[in-house]
Amino acid sequence: MKKIIKYVMADILRNRIVLVYLFFLLVASFSVFSLEDNSSKGLLSLLNIVLLVVPLISIIFSTIYVYNSAEFIELLVSQPLKRRTIWISLFVGLAGSLSIAFFVGVGIPVLLYEANLTGIMMIGVGLLLSVIFVAIAMLAAVWTRDKAKGIGVAIMLWVYFSILFDGLVLFLLFQLADYPLEKAMVGISALNPIDLSRILILLQLDVSAMMGYTGAIFKDFFGTASGMVISLSVLLVWILLPVWLSVRNFNRKDL
């Protein structure tokens, strides 16, 4: 397994798109931190970039990479290897190299300017998001045979998690404004890894007061150690579940 991971990572880290992604993150982070005099404000601006760009690049790049590797995967399957090994190596290779790109692009500037708990939390959440969206991409790629359709599905998933989900939640809130939904909101936020990450960081930044009563409930839940552990576990489930489903599917797939 290690052998395939090594070669896949070496291949991806030389990929031009990943290099551009890394460079973009680096430029964005440094410019955000040097524009704002207060570096915790800088972190907030950076958070918005991270929550938008990291899932997008992770999901689309991974989907395209998996489709472009179709013949290579076939060749690997014809070798004495278990299918599960091949698929998990591919996942680890993609997740690992995109995480490295994120860590160099965002992690290092954050550690230079804002090396406190919030900064480290943000790096952790960004790394988790990279891995989560690689996992979701691989699930999308294994489900759809057609490349164009698969990339379409990946983009739709990103639109759903980044934009539509918030719209749906707002719609629900307005429709059911007469009911006490604050507690339910905590549960609903677990359905979207991006939202969950945003809440985790915002609460660290102490701007939750701006979120009204719901913010207070969030603070009550996510602010505690156990709430934090639970939400990090939910993020881990967002990695493990898609990976498990895609491995199961890949094991039976006709190539």
Place this chain on the structure above:
Amino acid sequence: MIIASNVSKRFGKLQALNNVSVTCNKGECIALIGPNGSGKTTLIKSILGMVVPDSGFITFNGNNILHHWQYRNNIGYMPQIGRYPDNMRIADVLDMMKDIRGHKGAMDEELVAAFELDKLKHKRMRTLSGGTRQKVSACMAFLFDPQVLILDEPTAGLDPVASEILKEKIITEKKKGKLVMVTSHILSELDDLVTQVIYMQDGELRFHKSIEALRADTGQEKLSKAIAHVMLNTAL
């Protein structure tokens, strides 16, 4: 050595393989022939475990391949289209294969030398022409001295010199007592290679004969003429 029993596979509406049974033994060189979409590649992929048959089973040296993935240690496969990760060099791809196989015995690098891949070793895969990629695929199929060679359209895209080298190599390996399975649409170049012919049509196995029997039945000396004879007769 490889026995397929009543293998069927359906892709949606298309019956890719319909109750196909074949027996392949050591020292044979089998040509898989048939029109496009007749199920040749599906049969090969089933043997390699890339496609899981809906019914029927395949055994390799007596073991059902469904449960023994290690059997692929004994197979060298050359795919129809070889595409490799863009940023790997030829040397990386070969090294990776060696790593994966963990092959103990001697490597057969005859083809690497014959195709002069050493000179191109540091080129990235995305910069290679289709023919050169095909050469890399061929080298990998023969590298680990496997007992079985499965070659899907091996000479497609190769220049005449290279395809002659490859044919010579196939003949020497056959003489060593290996089982070779080849698909090709260029029948004329199979003439001096094959000992057996499997003819498939619409996912069904039409016949599996030795080349001598085929020649005797059709009265044609050349394989291409003999197959044309068969195709015309089945069409009628």
